[in-house]
Amino acid sequence: MTRAEKPTSRHRRTPxxxxxxxxxxxxxxxxxxxxxxxxxxxxxxxxRDGFLDARLIDITNEAGISAGSFYTYFDSKEEIFxxxxxxxxxxxxxxxVRALTAGDDPVELIRAANRAYxxxxxxxxxxxxxLLQVSSIDEEFAQLRRRRGEAFAQRNARSIQDLQxxxxxKAKVDPYRAASALSGMVGRAAYAAFIIxxxxxxxxxxxxxxxxxANSLLISTDDAT
Amino acid sequence: MTRAEKPTSRHRRTPxxxxxxxxxxxxxxxxxxxxxxxxxxxxxxxxRDGFLDARLIDITNEAGISAGSFYTYFDSKEEIFxxxxxxxxxxxxxxxVRALTAGDDPVELIRAANRAYxxxxxxxxxxxxxLLQVSSIDEEFAQLRRRRGEAFAQRNARSIQDLQxxxxxKAKVDPYRAASALSGMVGRAAYAAFIIxxxxxxxxxxxxxxxxxANSLLISTDDAT
Amino acid sequence: MTRAEKPTSRHRRTPxxxxxxxxxxxxxxxxxxxxxxxxxxxxxxxxRDGFLDARLIDITNEAGISAGSFYTYFDSKEEIFxxxxxxxxxxxxxxxVRALTAGDDPVELIRAANRAYxxxxxxxxxxxxxLLQVSSIDEEFAQLRRRRGEAFAQRNARSIQDLQxxxxxKAKVDPYRAASALSGMVGRAAYAAFIIxxxxxxxxxxxxxxxxxANSLLISTDDAT
Amino acid sequence: MTRAEKPTSRHRRTPxxxxxxxxxxxxxxxxxxxxxxxxxxxxxxxxRDGFLDARLIDITNEAGISAGSFYTYFDSKEEIFxxxxxxxxxxxxxxxVRALTAGDDPVELIRAANRAYxxxxxxxxxxxxxLLQVSSIDEEFAQLRRRRGEAFAQRNARSIQDLQxxxxxKAKVDPYRAASALSGMVGRAAYAAFIIxxxxxxxxxxxxxxxxxANSLLISTDDAT
DNA sequence: CATGAATGAGTGTTCATTCAT
DNA sequence: TATGAATGAACACTCATTCAT
Numbered sequence: 013m014t015r016a017e018k019p020t021s022r023h024r025r026t027p028x029x030x031x032x033x034x035x036x037x038x039x040x041x042x043x044x045x046x047x048x049x050x051x052x053x054x055x056x057x058x059x060r061d062g063f064l065d066a067r068l069i070d071i072t073n074e075a076g077i078s079a080g081s082f083y084t085y086f087d088s089k090e091e092i093f094x095x096x097x098x099x100x101x102x103x104x105x106x107x108x109v110r111a112l113t114a115g116d117d118p119v120e121l122i123r124a125a126n127r128a129y130x131x132x133x134x135x136x137x138x139x140x141x142x143l144l145q146v147s148s149i150d151e152e153f154a155q156l157r158r159r160r161g162e163a164f165a166q167r168n169a170r171s172i173q174d175l176q177x178x179x180x181x182k183a184k185v186d187p188y189r190a191a192s193a194l195s196g197m198v199g200r201a202a203y204a205a206f207i208i209x210x211x212x213x214x215x216x217x218x219x220x221x222x223x224x225x226a227n228s229l230l231i232s233t234d235d236a237t
Numbered sequence: 238m239t240r241a242e243k244p245t246s247r248h249r250r251t252p253x254x255x256x257x258x259x260x261x262x263x264x265x266x267x268x269x270x271x272x273x274x275x276x277x278x279x280x281x282x283x284x285r286d287g288f289l290d291a292r293l294i295d296i297t298n299e300a301g302i303s304a305g306s307f308y309t310y311f312d313s314k315e316e317i318f319x320x321x322x323x324x325x326x327x328x329x330x331x332x333x334v335r336a337l338t339a340g341d342d343p344v345e346l347i348r349a350a351n352r353a354y355x356x357x358x359x360x361x362x363x364x365x366x367x368l369l370q371v372s373s374i375d376e377e378f379a380q381l382r383r384r385r386g387e388a389f390a391q392r393n394a395r396s397i398q399d400l401q402x403x404x405x406x407k408a409k410v411d412p413y414r415a416a417s418a419l420s421g422m423v424g425r426a427a428y429a430a431f432i433i434x435x436x437x438x439x440x441x442x443x444x445x446x447x448x449x450x451a452n453s454l455l456i457s458t459d460d461a462t
Numbered sequence: 463m464t465r466a467e468k469p470t471s472r473h474r475r476t477p478x479x480x481x482x483x484x485x486x487x488x489x490x491x492x493x494x495x496x497x498x499x500x501x502x503x504x505x506x507x508x509x510r511d512g513f514l515d516a517r518l519i520d521i522t523n524e525a526g527i528s529a530g531s532f533y534t535y536f537d538s539k540e541e542i543f544x545x546x547x548x549x550x551x552x553x554x555x556x557x558x559v560r561a562l563t564a565g566d567d568p569v570e571l572i573r574a575a576n577r578a579y580x581x582x583x584x585x586x587x588x589x590x591x592x593l594l595q596v597s598s599i600d601e602e603f604a605q606l607r608r609r610r611g612e613a614f615a616q617r618n619a620r621s622i623q624d625l626q627x628x629x630x631x632k633a634k635v636d637p638y639r640a641a642s643a644l645s646g647m648v649g650r651a652a653y654a655a656f657i658i659x660x661x662x663x664x665x666x667x668x669x670x671x672x673x674x675x676a677n678s679l680l681i682s683t684d685d686a687t
Numbered sequence: 688m689t690r691a692e693k694p695t696s697r698h699r700r701t702p703x704x705x706x707x708x709x710x711x712x713x714x715x716x717x718x719x720x721x722x723x724x725x726x727x728x729x730x731x732x733x734x735r736d737g738f739l740d741a742r743l744i745d746i747t748n749e750a751g752i753s754a755g756s757f758y759t760y761f762d763s764k765e766e767i768f769x770x771x772x773x774x775x776x777x778x779x780x781x782x783x784v785r786a787l788t789a790g791d792d793p794v795e796l797i798r799a800a801n802r803a804y805x806x807x808x809x810x811x812x813x814x815x816x817x818l819l820q821v822s823s824i825d826e827e828f829a830q831l832r833r834r835r836g837e838a839f840a841q842r843n844a845r846s847i848q849d850l851q852x853x854x855x856x857k858a859k860v861d862p863y864r865a866a867s868a869l870s871g872m873v874g875r876a877a878y879a880a881f882i883i884x885x886x887x888x889x890x891x892x893x894x895x896x897x898x899x900x901a902n903s904l905l906i907s908t909d910d911a912t
Numbered sequence: 913c914a915t916g917a918a919t920g921a922g923t924g925t926t927c928a929t930t931c932a933t
Numbered sequence: 934t935a936t937g938a939a940t941g942a943a944c945a946c947t948c949a950t951t952c953a954t
Binding site for chain 3: 737820824887896899
Binding site for chain 2: 945
């Protein structure tokens with residue numbers, strides 16, 4: 013069911029930043045089912061209307077349950093958004109961590125990582141836009157995003173350090189700093205391509221980012237120029 | 238003179254993505270003064286409270302005028318935000334376009350550009366955070382941001398193409414694509430450093446980005462590694 | 463950036479029923495001119511937008527004068543409406559009181575009176591609608607309308623009485639009561655035809671009303687059936 | 688319950704001339720009860736204060752419910768007025784269509800019809816004044832009124848035609864036109880007597896209108912003069 | 913007399929949240 | 934657990950009216 017008119021004014025109540033005590037999950041099968049319906053509905057509505065324009069009643073309608081029942085499972089819009097976030101993360105991580113086929117070719121490794129990231133971003137573009145919006149609105153989620161970005165950069169930093177130590181990457185940059193900047197480059201490019209709508213051919217996007225990434229670390233390969 | 242529009246329907250309306258016909262500026266000295274007070278106050282309040290939490294009455298209080306007077310100059314929060322944006326742009330562009338002192342050294346040019354960008358971002362971090370928030374909320378401002386980003390990338394693209402043609406940059410990347418990605422890298426890094434609060438030493442930030450940028454284009458310099 | 467149309471709401475002030483002390487007219491030529499411009503503009507705007515939707519600023523804009531100047535001449539919307547009413551009455555009465563050409567034929571007299579009334583109504587339909595609206599809103603004008611109707615009925619009553627005394631009208635009705643009812647019939651028919659938009663051929667309207675009027679008084683004429 | 692203070696100004700929203708899709712009625716007993724309370728309260732307040740001066744909060748106070756609950760049942764003042772109108776119509780039509788006792792006497796039939804109409808009007812004078820006001824303000828209700836008037840005239844037209852065909856009414860007028868005009872006469876007289884406050888004895892009103900009506904159709908009766 | 917910026921009282925409307933059933 | 938009617942705080946917005954220039 014689509015809403016007839018979107019409200020224009022975005023009033024927002026500063027969330028009473030409770031230290032997010034995650035509420036215990038329901039135990040009865042019926043309760044589990046209802047909660048799941050709510051989370052699914054919330055994702056649908058959030059992605060369609062944005063966090064601000066989504067009303068709780070839209071979510072309960074979409075879920076096919078009554079308005080009051082919402083509070084049996086969640087205390088606020090923020091809380092159900094966190095639940096959506098958790099469920100999306102499972103989905104984003106689980107099935108697509110296919111073994112990167114590359115052997116030892118470092119550029120191929122970078123390419124595979126970039127492609128995996130970009131594919132995942134593209135697949136979940138609606139949610140990524142939403143996450144961005146919520147992060148710009150809610151400090152709690154912004155911090156979450158920051159921590160996640162740091163963890164990601166940490167992983168990439170190890171990879172870069174490894175290439176440097178093996179003499180494959182000759183650039184004398186701090187591996188953590190470089191990882192942070194390059195990861196940001198890829199993230200921003202994904203944002204530009206899949207959310208802002210800049211025109212990019214997907215393969216060209218992968219190649220450009222991979223080449224810039226490899227070059228910036230001065231990885232010597234015959235074909236990398 | 239006929240009344241412009243006959244209201245035909247009620248309820249709140251989705252904001253029109255109209256060709257934003259900016260309302261004519263006031264002509265009398267008093268009007269000019271009041272409008273300026275409003276724009277200043279709006280920037281203060283927006284930066285302090287965020288776009289969403291800012292109430293018009295906060296703005297008019299800050300400006301020291303009555304609530305109703307707001308509508309003499311603006312029709313909505315979005316409209317006064319646009320005015321703030323315009324005034325910030327003047328401020329951001331005008332006084333800081335210092336002649337880049339670098340001579341011919343391409344790396345030095347890149348460094349100077351990055352430094353100028355980052356300094357401006359840091360100086361206006363509160364506003365940049367605000368702009369980001371508004372862009373994630375209001376499609377119109379998102380488009381504005383996109384167009385601006387493209388213009389910026391366009392400029393950088395010409396610079397890259399020049400370096401490629403002169404044989405200074407050896408990377409065989411599409412100059413527009415590379416410019417877009419690298420500009421995004423710098424922008425995202427600024428966001429991480431000045432808004433998200435990632436810990437960066439300013440000079441290290443400039444150096445890291447400059448080096449990655451130069452390397453990625455395979456600009457040969459003795460010290461660029 | 464501009465919001466779509468806002469619902470227009472109007473204020474209506476319960477008129478502080480001052481016994482309409484008519485303010486003295488301006489004396490300077492300039493003042494006389496300005497006042498006249500205002501009255502003209504008010505009629506235009508009132509007829510176009512209705513009394514309620516007409517804003518004082520619409521009237522002053524239409525007149526090409528500033529908002530504040532309104533109060534040099536009038537104290538309220540009601541007061542300027544009264545001025546419009548007065549000016550319309552002059553116009554309605556003056557030029558069209560053509561000598562009724564009929565000789566002694568009573569039916570012809572009735573027909574001429576009805577035709578004159580209906581023509582005047584048709585010519586001023588927009589204003590009549592307005593007057594009706596204002597009467598339904600403002601008790602003071604409703605009373606005005608009542609008094610005027612009674613005066614009109616009084617005149618017709620004398621005419622009916624005359625016909626009865628001369629034996630031309632045989633109906634034994636109270637002349638004042640009959641005049642009131644029959645005048646009402648003509649007024650209501652004019653309303654239906656020229657305001658509500660019932661389809662009537664003008665001549666047929668005149669004839670129908672005249673015949674019903676004459677018959678109802680049992681005026682014997684050869685052709686009146 | 689009386690309002691403590693007369694507000695000085697009110698808001699009015701230009702109504703949507705929409706195909707008035709009536710919102711579905713509540714299903715639960717509680718909902719039905721609350722809606723009925725609102726409609727009753729609205730009638731009370733509208734008749735007391737007029738449509739324009741009635742504030743939604745006056746209605747909800749009168750109904751003894753909270754301001755927000757209004758919107759569970761209606762979207763606007765116009766919409767609840769339509770509901771009041773519907774409920775009044777039921778009341779006006781249902782219980783008072785007493786079998787007209789007259790036998791064959793055509794004048795007696797006309798008298799009975801007029802009396803029924805006038806009694807109903809007098810009984811609901813407050814509401815009729817209100818309906819008139821709303822019609823002069825809201826085009827949608829004006830159209831409604833027009834359609835209703837035409838239906839009424841249609842019925843009377845058949846009656847007149849019947850009298851003409853039977854040779855009882857000798858006037859050679861178009862039955863529909865005559866019905867329209869004569870119905871208007873009665874309606875206007877009711878307005879004058881019960882709303883404007885013209886002094887009429889009720890029986891005299893019935894008799895005058897009946898006699899004029901009968902005469903105008905040239906219905907021959909011994910006592911009709 | 914004219915100007916037009918400034919004022920501020922006043923109400924409709926939304927929607928998260930509660931609670932009786 | 935589920936329901937959905939009821940609540941009420943909160944804010945934007947209008948425009949008649951004033952008044953300093």
